[in-house]
Structure formats: C-alpha cells, structure tokens
Amino acid sequence: MLNSKKVKEVAKKLGADLVGIADVNRFEGAPKQMDPRYINPDAKTLIVLALRIPRGSLRGIEEGTYFLSYSSQGYGSINLIYMPFILYHLTRFIEDYGYEATPIPNDYYNWPAIDYGKGKIKENWSKSVSPEKPMPDIFIHFRIAAFCAGLGEIGYSKLLLTPEFGPRQRFACILTTAPLEPDPIYEGPKLCDRCMLCVKECSAGAISPKETVKVNVAGREIEWGKLDVDACSKGFQGKEPYKRYNPFIGEPSPVIIYSRAIEGARGCIRACMIHLEKEGKIKNKFKEPFRKRKAWHIEWEK
Numbered sequence: 001m002l003n004s005k006k007v008k009e010v011a012k013k014l015g016a017d018l019v020g021i022a023d024v025n026r027f028e029g030a031p032k033q034m035d036p037r038y039i040n041p042d043a044k045t046l047i048v049l050a051l052r053i054p055r056g057s058l059r060g061i062e063e064g065t066y067f068l069s070y071s072s073q074g075y076g077s078i079n080l081i082y083m084p085f086i087l088y089h090l091t092r093f094i095e096d097y098g099y100e101a102t103p104i105p106n107d108y109y110n111w112p113a114i115d116y117g118k119g120k121i122k123e124n125w126s127k128s129v130s131p132e133k134p135m136p137d138i139f140i141h142f143r144i145a146a147f148c149a150g151l152g153e154i155g156y157s158k159l160l161l162t163p164e165f166g167p168r169q170r171f172a173c174i175l176t177t178a179p180l181e182p183d184p185i186y187e188g189p190k191l192c193d194r195c196m197l198c199v200k201e202c203s204a205g206a207i208s209p210k211e212t213v214k215v216n217v218a219g220r221e222i223e224w225g226k227l228d229v230d231a232c233s234k235g236f237q238g239k240e241p242y243k244r245y246n247p248f249i250g251e252p253s254p255v256i257i258y259s260r261a262i263e264g265a266r267g268c269i270r271a272c273m274i275h276l277e278k279e280g281k282i283k284n285k286f287k288e289p290f291r292k293r294k295a296w297h298i299e300w301e302k
C-alpha cells in the first residue's frame with residue numbers, strides 16, 4: 001500500500017532534501033487562478049519537494065568575485081535539471097500504485113495566465129476553456145504550497161523559511177489522487193523574528209519596510225512585506241529593461257536561462273541566512289560563519 005512514509009523515502013533517495021505533504025483542501029479559498037484543485041479536481045494530495053541551495057554557491061557573490069555558481073548551481077540547475085529528474089521518477093513510483101500523479105515543475109516563467117509577481121491577470125494572454133474554469137495556465141505558488149505542506153513559515157521577505165535551511169531552498173510539487181496522510185502545518189520554533197535585515201540589506205530596496213500583504217491560508221493568517229518585483233528583478237538581473245543599472249559593465253550570457261545575480265539575493269537569502277545561523281535557528285550547520293569579511297558595495301550607474 002502506498003503511504004506518506006514510502007513517498008518521502010523514495011523522494012529523499014532520489015535527492016529531495018525535504019518533503020512535505022498537504023491535503024489539497026488546504027487550498028480552500030485560494031484564488032481560482034492559483035488553486036491546484038483545478039489541475040485535477042480528483043486530486044487528494046499535494047506533495048511538496050524542496051532542494052537546498054548549496055551555501056557555497058553563494059560564496060563567490062559574497063566575496064564579489066564569482067557569480068556563475070549561484071545562477072547555475074544554486075538556481076538554474078536546481079529548477080531545470082535536478083528537480084525535474086526527481087519529479088519524473090517520483091511520479092513514476094506513485095503511478096505504479098495506480099494513482100495518477102501530475103508533476104508541477106518550478107519552471108513556469110511566462111506560462112501562467114497571471115503575472116505572478118504583480119498578482120494580476122495578463123492582458124491578451126489567455127482564455128478559459130469554459131466559464132467555470134480558470135484560464136490556462138494556473139499558477140501554483142510554491143512557497144504557499146510549502147507552507148500548506150508543513151515545511152516551514154513565510155518570512156517577512158516572502159521567502160519560505162525552513163528550520164533545516166532557513167531561506168535556502170527551492171520547491172516543486174506533485175499533485176496526486178493518492179490519499180496520503182498530510183503533515184501538520186509548521187508550528188515549530190518561530191523562525192522569522194522580524195529583524196528586517198532582508199529589507200535593510202536588499203540593495204534594490206525591493207521589500208517594503210512598512211507595507212505588508214496578508215493572506216489566509218489553511219486557516220492561518222500569514223503576512224509578508226510588500227515586494228516591488230521590478231526592483232527585485234533589477235537587483236537580481238540588472239538587465240533589460242534595467243541594463244543601465246548593471247554595475248559590472250559587460251553582460252554575460254545566461255546560464256541555464258538565468259543571468260548573473262548581481263545583487264545575489266543579498267537581503268532575502270544571504271542576510272536572512274546569516275541572521276538565522278547566528279541565532280542558531282538553522283539545522284544545516286557549518287564550521288565557520290558565512291560572512292567573514294565586510295560586505296562589498298558597488299555604486300550602481302544611475
């Protein structure tokens with residue numbers, strides 16, 4: 001008989017660092033365009049997989065000397081190589097038990113009918129196949145899914161923080177008709193203490209210090225700082241339409257579709273991780289602190 005324990009064991013053998021399981025009804029009340037139940041109305045369970053971002057993939061950005069590792073091994077490879085491999089094989093494993101399993105990869109980009117950064121329906125992009133259905137494609141909010149699957153809490157940065165890796169992981173999901181035992185919503189030690197370092201250290205100023213967004217998910221109210229996605233994109237990529245902001249002059253070609261992370265997730269990942277490590281809140285421990293030298297600063301061309 002297929003059960004949650006078996007699914008988790010196989011997912012971890014395939015390379016997942018964390019696995020959480022949600023009853024799909026935890027999405028009750030979700031906006032239609034973001035409700036996974038429309039992908040398969042007979043699905044019972046959403047399995048959420050997390051793969052860690054290696055801490056060392058951020059090292060070259062921390063030192064300001066090597067940006068390729070994070071874009072490649074901390075981002076593109078996780079979303080577009082390792083995770084699809086795990087999704088594919090775990091899907092096969094579940095389907096061998098006679099349950100349908102729909103892999104939901106983290107490579108959606110311009111597929112959804114909503115602009116997920118701004119939460120708005122895209123104009124002239126999509127239409128429903130019938131009035132009661134949402135427009136293709138539905139967008140699954142992976143961080144909310146991970147929250148529903150009990151993997152952690154949403155921090156002020158809007159990143160999902162886990163007790164294992166803090167802000168340092170990426171997610172993908174499998175939606176299945178298998179009725180698996182769900183994990184409880186995370187009720188462990190509080191991770192985000194509203195230190196606001198994600199806000200202060202984001203050189204693009206992408207996270208509002210005052211304005212917040214509140215949503216109800218699985219019977220809980222969660223809140224995060226309002227994100228300016230254009231500023232975030234500028235900080236991350238510094239390229240068109242933000243090319244003029246690139247402080248490093250030349251623009252390398254993208255690697256596994258990702259460009260150089262100019263800002264290197266300075267606030268939402270690095271500052272948050274440094275803080276949570278100092279507070280002893282992350283289980284994935286290292287022999288030395290991450291930040292050993294003064295953080296670099298470069299003037300962006302205005």
Ligand code: SF4
Nearest residue numbers: 155192195196198272
């Ligand atoms: S940096 Fe501080 S405020 Fe921001 S998400 Fe992390 S713990 Fe929360």
